[in-house]
Amino acid sequence: MRPLSTLPIPPSVQGALSRAGFHTTDDVGGVGAVALSEAAGITRRQALDVLRAVRGKGEGAGSGRSAAVSLAALVGGGTAQESGAEEVGRSAYALLLEERQQVPIITFCAEVDEMLGGGVPLGKVTEFTGAPGIGKTQLGMQLAVDVQIPEAFGGAGGSAIYIDTEGSFVVERAVEIASAVVSHLDAQAAADGVAHGLSLESVLSSIAYYRVHSYVEQIALINLLPGIVEELGNVRLVVIDSVAFHFRHDFANMGVRTRVLNGMAQSLTLLAEKAGLAVVLMNQVTTRGISQGHAYLAPALGESWGHAATVRVNLFWDNGARLALLFKSPSHSQGSARFAVTVQGIRSEPPDEPPPGTSPKRGNKRLRASASTGGEEAGASESVAREEEAMKVGAGATKRHHPLK
Numbered sequence: 001m002r003p004l005s006t007l008p009i010p011p012s013v014q015g016a017l018s019r020a021g022f023h024t025t026d027d028v029g030g031v032g033a034v035a036l037s038e039a040a041g042i043t044r045r046q047a048l049d050v051l052r053a054v055r056g057k058g059e060g061a062g063s064g065r066s067a068a069v070s071l072a073a074l075v076g077g078g079t080a081q082e083s084g085a086e087e088v089g090r091s092a093y094a095l096l097l098e099e100r101q102q103v104p105i106i107t108f109c110a111e112v113d114e115m116l117g118g119g120v121p122l123g124k125v126t127e128f129t130g131a132p133g134i135g136k137t138q139l140g141m142q143l144a145v146d147v148q149i150p151e152a153f154g155g156a157g158g159s160a161i162y163i164d165t166e167g168s169f170v171v172e173r174a175v176e177i178a179s180a181v182v183s184h185l186d187a188q189a190a191a192d193g194v195a196h197g198l199s200l201e202s203v204l205s206s207i208a209y210y211r212v213h214s215y216v217e218q219i220a221l222i223n224l225l226p227g228i229v230e231e232l233g234n235v236r237l238v239v240i241d242s243v244a245f246h247f248r249h250d251f252a253n254m255g256v257r258t259r260v261l262n263g264m265a266q267s268l269t270l271l272a273e274k275a276g277l278a279v280v281l282m283n284q285v286t287t288r289g290i291s292q293g294h295a296y297l298a299p300a301l302g303e304s305w306g307h308a309a310t311v312r313v314n315l316f317w318d319n320g321a322r323l324a325l326l327f328k329s330p331s332h333s334q335g336s337a338r339f340a341v342t343v344q345g346i347r348s349e350p351p352d353e354p355p356p357g358t359s360p361k362r363g364n365k366r367l368r369a370s371a372s373t374g375g376e377e378a379g380a381s382e383s384v385a386r387e388e389e390a391m392k393v394g395a396g397a398t399k400r401h402h403p404l405k
């Protein structure tokens with residue numbers, strides 16, 4: 001038996017548990033996530049995290065309960081644990097409830113968030129591809145900060161793991177981005193009369209940074225991630241910037257490379273699902289050819305890698321502005337959104353000043369559903385053409401109140 005206060009449980013959740021009469025690991029033993037969530041007035045996700053922390057650290061050897069407890073068992077309470085079942089089926093309704101409780105990670109660009117259905121989704125692998133300098137690292141750092149925005153302020157209230165394969169993470173830049181978010185929350189907290197509890201130091205402390213120098217190190221780290229995530233507690237985001245770097249330069253045998261990449265993709269998908277966190281992969285683009293004056297670009301790592309991420313977004317330049325194009329999503333239609341990289345970090349692109357009597361040219365656009373059923377690389381190769389189509393379609397700007405504004 002251990003006091004809950006000795007486990008890696010956020011203070012706000014500790015408070016809620018204490019008020020509901022849960023003080024030790026024994027108090028929550030045998031309680032399912034649903035019951036705990038209702039009894040303590042915390043979210044289902046927070047209840048799952050508490051149970052994971054309790055089962056990972058608090059159970060003595062004599063308890064007779066296996067240290068490995070499946071997500072399904074945690075959701076269901078004691079029965080599945082007693083039977084030792086690792087996987088049980090869940091209803092679509094249970095999945096729906098779980099998804100609704102997963103707050104996406106905002107990018108701080110309202111238009112990109114809207115395109116993604118609120119932000120970068122938890123529980124899934126999302127890939128951003130783009131040319132050097134388009135802003136992939138900026139976006140990765142922004143997400144690593146934004147994931148920490150407390151739930152009361154519309155955030156995911158978690159921490160981040162940042163895996164840097166290229167050495168492009170610059171801590172001074174992270175300080176700029178984090179300072180801007182903390183200042184934003186300060187202003188909002190002052191207006192709402194609610195404390196947010198973040199500081200520059202706490203934000204930087206909640207980004208676990210790993211620098212990997214080879215694909216061997218990268219694979220080893222990814223294999224260790226489930227344990228690291230459990231150890232750190234409350235991780236809601238893993239960024240790999242970039243996923244391709246060592247695999248493009250260090251591999252001679254392409255067959256072996258494909259098998260290794262498939263294994264890595266499976267591990268990351270499983271981690272995202274089981275730990276309920278967002279995996280964000282930054283990927284480079286390669287030129288696939290030139291036709292009719294257009295350079296056709298495709299994400300690096302080949303066709304089979306196209307299945308690795310559930311959501312894929314292409315970032316590219318469009319008439320001097322940055323554009324994000326959603327071209328693979330299981331739940332949202334294709335779309336595009338402009339974004340900017342400012343001193344403060346990722347932000348909305350300021351609207352054009354239209355000449356008097358004309359309508360603005362720039363805005364968030366929804367694309368027509370494409371009839372193309374080609375492979376992912378083909379889809380990526382067509383993204384430039386689809387973007388041109390989007391410019392023609394010009395469905396007009398869609399407006400949404402950003403959660404942080």
Ligand SMILES: Nc1ncnc2c1ncn2[C@@H]1O[C@H](COP(=O)(O)OP(=O)(O)OP(=O)(O)O)[C@@H](O)[C@H]1O
Nearest residue numbers: 130131132133134135136137138139168341342343
């Ligand atoms: N402090 C800042 N203020 C404004 N813009 C900035 C600032 N820092 C970086 N940028 C912008 O971000 C760009 C670099 O973006 P980033 O490093 O994210 O590119 P990337 O897509 O990761 O490229 P690569 O593939 O080479 O790593 C710069 O060219 C600049 O336009």
